[in-house]
Amino acid sequence: MDYAYRLLMLLSALTLCLLPFSSCSAPSVGFYAGSCPAAEIIVKNTVRSASDLDPTIPGKLLRLLFHDCFVEGCDASILLQGNGTERSDPGNTSVDGFAVIDSAKRLLEIFCPETVSCADILALAARDAVEYTGGPSVQIPTGRRDGRISAAANVRPNIIDTSFTLDEMAKLFFAKGLSMDDLVTLSGGHTIGKSHCSSFNDRFKLDPDGNVTVIDSSLDQQYAVQLTKMCHAGARDDSITVNNDPGTPFQFDNQYYKILLEHKGLFQSDSALVKDNRTMNKVVEFANSQDGFFESWAVSFLKLSIVGVKTGDEGEIRQSCPMPNR
Ligand code: HEM
Structure with a gap:
């Protein structure tokens, strides 16, 4: 119920953000058009280069987003490193693709410091991974903020096991x-x-x-x-x-x-x-x-990419994806 309500609120906000001359802090398509116009192309090029070198990258990026969004929402909490984080949980042992997100973030910190969230980079990268492998190109909103909480204990109750009915x-x-x-x-x-x-x-x-x-x-x-x-x-x-x-x-x-x-x-x-x-x-x-x-x-995919997103003054824009800001 909580998520359904949040989705409804978010979709209403998205509609408002699409109106001409509107300004809003909720996720919207082209959120970085003013603050970092190259954001989406930098992510796309990073995904393309990494996938050209290693064809297993697209699958890894898509699964990484799924596992991020189902635990604490699409807030890049899966990227945080350390004991007791989501990433350290056995349920995420085989999840991969982190290095591609880190590369894109490093580039973005050079061109647009402290502007583009890791949560957006991950959502865009998964979107681009699907397109790279011949899937549909999907417009998704950006403006997600990065979570500060990442707990291994939240993984098992939220990730689906292959034995589930x-x-x-x-x-x-x-x-x-x-x-x-x-x-x-x-x-x-x-x-x-x-x-x-x-x-x-x-x-x-x-x-x-x-x-x-x-x-x-x-x-x-x-x-x-x-x-x-x-x-x-x-x-x-x-x-x-x-x-x-x-x-x-x-x-x-x-x-x-x-x-x-x-x-x-x-x-x-x-x-x-x-x-x-x-x-x-x-x-x-x-x-x-x-x-x-x-x-x-x-x-x-659009619905998945906005599950439980953090907006406004929730969370932060991380400077490095594996670490929360000090
Ligand atoms: C619905 C229940 C789902 C279950 C039980 C499930 C389970 C799994 C498991 C066990 C793996 C193999 C992990 C490994 O052995 O390395 C896997 C791989 C994968 N899953 Fe799912 N999954 C589900 C849904 C999804 C969804 C919704 C997506 C994407 C939106 C997805 C995308 C992927 C991808 C792309 C891989 C390959 C990862 C790679 O190449 O490294 N899965 N999944």
């Missing part, structure tokens, strides 16, 4: 002002990126004779065998990762939904979307129409 996932989404349709749409983020075997290898078992037993019957048998081989290539190694989308792993497209219908969703939480009529219809719709997926993505 559809109702458990929907409950957490609702708490952030996001709907069941947003859940289906934003799960489409799994069309890019990679995952560690430890995140899904509880769905099948390899016996000493090399036989694979599929524990989770919602996973395609052949695909499970393929995954087992990938995860057991060479010595058992927790660092092995596989592509979330086996077909077009570096392309932001609607392939994720086609894979779900083939029972090749990597996580149990992905498979949950095709086990229930409340989500199945959207999965089929997006599998049949990339345009439909992209249109919904633009709306749901």
Whole structure:
């Protein structure tokens, strides 16, 4: 309720901020047009250069935003380093992409000191990561402020585990002002990126004779065998990762939904979307129409990017993303 109310208030503020000659401290599209006109292009170029060098960067940036926004809102609290911070929680061990945000911030501190928040850099970077991989270009408001609180204890209650049922996932989404349709749409983020075997290898078992037993019957048998081989290539190694989308792993497209219908969703939480009529219809719709997926993505991503944002005199504009100001 609290988040739904905040979203409503924010959307009203956004509408006001879009009026000509208006001035406001709430997030708005082009918030930095006067104070740092190059802000968005600096972030975009940083994401592009980093992704040209390392194609795994876009997936990392998108997940980084998701994990930031669900814990304490989109306030860059996940970027803060130190004992007991969100970043130090085991639930965030495999979250990455921090160096790209730090690079963009360093550049922005040269061109526009103490002006552009880390929370905005992160939201813009995730937006640009999707565009870089062929996804829709989305206009998002800026003007988020950086949080000063980051507690590991807030991670577990707010981050979705792969073992969650559809109702458990929907409950957490609702708490952030996001709907069941947003859940289906934003799960489409799994069309890019990679995952560690430890995140899904509880769905099948390899016996000493090399036989694979599929524990989770919602996973395609052949695909499970393929995954087992990938995860057991060479010595058992927790660092092995596989592509979330086996077909077009570096392309932001609607392939994720086609894979779900083939029972090749990597996580149990992905498979949950095709086990229930409340989500199945959207999965089929997006599998049949990339345009439909992209249109919904633009709306749901905007909603995600403003979950619990801090504005006005809340929080601060950090000088360095891993540290609060003194
Ligand atoms: C709804 C429930 C969700 C669950 C249970 C979930 C779970 C996971 C897990 C376990 C991983 C693999 C981590 C690893 O092993 O390294 C992962 C990766 C990823 N997730 Fe999700 N996720 C969910 C929703 C989302 C959403 C909403 C987005 C984006 C808006 C997203 C974007 C990603 C991306 C891009 C990756 C790949 C990260 C990389 O390449 O480093 N996920 N997710």
